[in-house]
Amino acid sequence: MNLSCSEFKPGRFFLGSFPFGKDLITSVEDFCKKASIRMAVFSVIGSVSSVTVGCYDQKQQVHVISREKAPFEIISCTGNVSIKKGNPFVHAHIVLSDEKDKIIGGHLFSETIIFAGEINLQELKGKPIERAYDYKTGLMLWNLF
Amino acid sequence: MNLSCSEFKPGRFFLGSFPFGKDLITSVEDFCKKASIRMAVFSVIGSVSSVTVGCYDQKQQVHVISREKAPFEIISCTGNVSIKKGNPFVHAHIVLSDEKDKIIGGHLFSETIIFAGEINLQELKGKPIERAYDYKTGLMLWNLF
Amino acid sequence: MNLSCSEFKPGRFFLGSFPFGKDLITSVEDFCKKASIRMAVFSVIGSVSSVTVGCYDQKQQVHVISREKAPFEIISCTGNVSIKKGNPFVHAHIVLSDEKDKIIGGHLFSETIIFAGEINLQELKGKPIERAYDYKTGLMLWNLF
Numbered sequence: 001m002n003l004s005c006s007e008f009k010p011g012r013f014f015l016g017s018f019p020f021g022k023d024l025i026t027s028v029e030d031f032c033k034k035a036s037i038r039m040a041v042f043s044v045i046g047s048v049s050s051v052t053v054g055c056y057d058q059k060q061q062v063h064v065i066s067r068e069k070a071p072f073e074i075i076s077c078t079g080n081v082s083i084k085k086g087n088p089f090v091h092a093h094i095v096l097s098d099e100k101d102k103i104i105g106g107h108l109f110s111e112t113i114i115f116a117g118e119i120n121l122q123e124l125k126g127k128p129i130e131r132a133y134d135y136k137t138g139l140m141l142w143n144l145f
Numbered sequence: 146m147n148l149s150c151s152e153f154k155p156g157r158f159f160l161g162s163f164p165f166g167k168d169l170i171t172s173v174e175d176f177c178k179k180a181s182i183r184m185a186v187f188s189v190i191g192s193v194s195s196v197t198v199g200c201y202d203q204k205q206q207v208h209v210i211s212r213e214k215a216p217f218e219i220i221s222c223t224g225n226v227s228i229k230k231g232n233p234f235v236h237a238h239i240v241l242s243d244e245k246d247k248i249i250g251g252h253l254f255s256e257t258i259i260f261a262g263e264i265n266l267q268e269l270k271g272k273p274i275e276r277a278y279d280y281k282t283g284l285m286l287w288n289l290f
Numbered sequence: 291m292n293l294s295c296s297e298f299k300p301g302r303f304f305l306g307s308f309p310f311g312k313d314l315i316t317s318v319e320d321f322c323k324k325a326s327i328r329m330a331v332f333s334v335i336g337s338v339s340s341v342t343v344g345c346y347d348q349k350q351q352v353h354v355i356s357r358e359k360a361p362f363e364i365i366s367c368t369g370n371v372s373i374k375k376g377n378p379f380v381h382a383h384i385v386l387s388d389e390k391d392k393i394i395g396g397h398l399f400s401e402t403i404i405f406a407g408e409i410n411l412q413e414l415k416g417k418p419i420e421r422a423y424d425y426k427t428g429l430m431l432w433n434l435f
Contacts, residue, residue: 003176003264005161015329015370015419016295017432031293039160041188041265043331043368045383047346055244056192058216058260064244071348075383075395076221076240076366078188080160080263091263093190093220095240095248095366095385097395099345099354103385105220105242115348116427118370118381119293120331129160137261142162148321148409150306184305186333186410200389201337203361203405209389221366221385223333225305225408236408238335238365240385240393250365250387274305282406287307 004144008039011123018046018117024077025090025110028119032081032088039124042092044077046117051096053106061138063107072096074117077108081121084131084140149289153184156268163191163262169222170235170255173264177226177233184269187237189222191262196241198251206283210254217241219262222253226266229276229285294434298329301413308336308407314367315380315400318409322371322378329414332382334367336407341386343396351428355399362386364407367398371411374421374430 012035018027024044032040051072054063079092094112095105132143157180163172169189177185196217199208224237239257240250276285302325308317314334322330341362344353369382384402385395422433 001164001167002179003161003163003172005159005176005180005264005266008158008160010155010158010300013298013300013414014295015298015331015372015414015432016293017434018293019291020426022291027293031295034292035295041160043188043333045368045370045381047348049348053242055218055242056216056260057244058192058194066246071346073345073383073396075385076368078190078221078223078368080190080265082160091190093218095220095242095395097343097345097385099347101356101394103248103393103395104246105240105248106218115346116424116429116431118432119295120370121295124158124160134261136165139261141261142160142263144162146309146312147324148306148308148317150304150321150325150409150411153303153305155300155303186305188333198387200363200387201361201405202389203337203339211391223335223366223368225335225410227305236335238363240365240387248393249391250385250393251363269303269305279406281310284406286406287305287408289307 006144008124008126011125014121016119018114022114023110024112024114028090029088037123038128040081040121042079042119042121044074044117044119046074047115048072049113049115051112052109054109055106072098082129151289153269153271156270159266161264163259167259168255169257169259173235174233182268183273185226185266187224187264187266189219189262189264191219192260193217194258194260196257197254199254200251217243227274296434298414298416301415304411306409308404312404313400314402314404318380319378327413328418330371330411332369332409332411334364334407334409336364337405338362339403339405341402342399344399345396362388372419
């Protein structure tokens with residue numbers, strides 16, 4: 001089996017600034033709903049006052065969550081927007097660092113509270129991809145196969 | 146000496162899903178061959194069941210390889226496709242995390258086996274860049290100077 | 291308050307190779323000045339012979355800087371170019387790894403000296419965003435609100 005791909009045309013391109021004290025994922029999903037964005041890719045840099053990340057346990061098929069109520073730099077955050085149950089849904093992974101050279105990362109969850117952050121988001125036009133349950137992995141994957 | 150750049154026009158834009166159990170680099174290179182993609186930039190998030198990364202020893206000019214046969218999240222993976230010996234060739238760097246907050250990363254090598262993964266790939270149209278041996282670094286760099 | 295966004299049109303797209311031994315940020319800013327680029331997003335992979343990163347102390351509102359005079363792989367580096375005091379200004383975050391599986395990262399500062407590096411840079415056309423002092427965070431943020 002091969003990489004299964006769907007082609008899109010570039011839509012609008014946005015640079016944006018996150019509001020202080022708001023949740024990262026919620027901010028992006030709310031913006032997409034208001035701007036009628038169905039599909040997109042994006043990248044974020046900035047810093048947070050608290051963060052929630054997960055690592056997927058591939059055997060037990062559950063996310064192991066860890067939450068840090070402390071300041072961190074977002075040193076990488078890349079993700080996409082596609083459709084889950086009819087609404088724009090963010091899937092993003094994140095890497096963070098702190099003053100003591102601690103590095104953490106994983107699948108991005110709420111709550112992750114922005115201190116300051118900049119996003120670049122490329123809207124994609126074309127047939128939206130829906131997420132569907134995948135029995136092999138236990139994840140909500142893109143329904144492309 | 147300055148940053149040496151070559152200009153490209155955007156080609157097709159793809160979102161894709163990796164097949165379970167396949168090698169990351171091979172999947173991207175096979176897709177590029179089938180879709181006649183010569184140049185591209187891409188980003189991947191997802192998870193792997195095993196991973197191979199390298200760090201370049203700048204003095205001895207060899208890659209020090211480390212392989213982990215364990216599940217990890219791909220928390221960042223960015224790269225490009227250009228031409229090496231006539232074929233589309235992937236150059237990518239990757240960051241990974243596990244359940245115990247271990248973080249690893251480096252130059253992405255095969256084998257790196259996908260558990261689940263999503264790619265966004267921007268094809269680039271223009272004169273393809275070929276890789277050539279660079280005596281100063283010992284690396285196969287873009288032949289732009 | 292919501293994510294505050296500004297829309298841009300894609301300009302030129304560049305792939306580039308960094309000169310050996312030069313500073314990462316200076317190389318990108320010099321290229322932007324010469325090519326009359328006011329706004330852009332970019333991503334870099336490669337390796338460095340020394341690196342300077344910072345983590346923002348959100349209470350004391352100062353960057354805590356750490357400098358490593360040693361080789362590292364750039365395993366992620368994403369950023370943007372916007373206007374600060376009339377000139378194109380780079381804001382980027384970076385993640386690095388070494389041979390002993392040490393991972394560091396943070397806000398990218400000079401000096402960070404390239405051993406070998408590849409950039410992809412998307413110029414953005416539209417009303418340039420200026421950075422302005424933000425009293426709440428103590429940072430020079432995009433003046434979008």
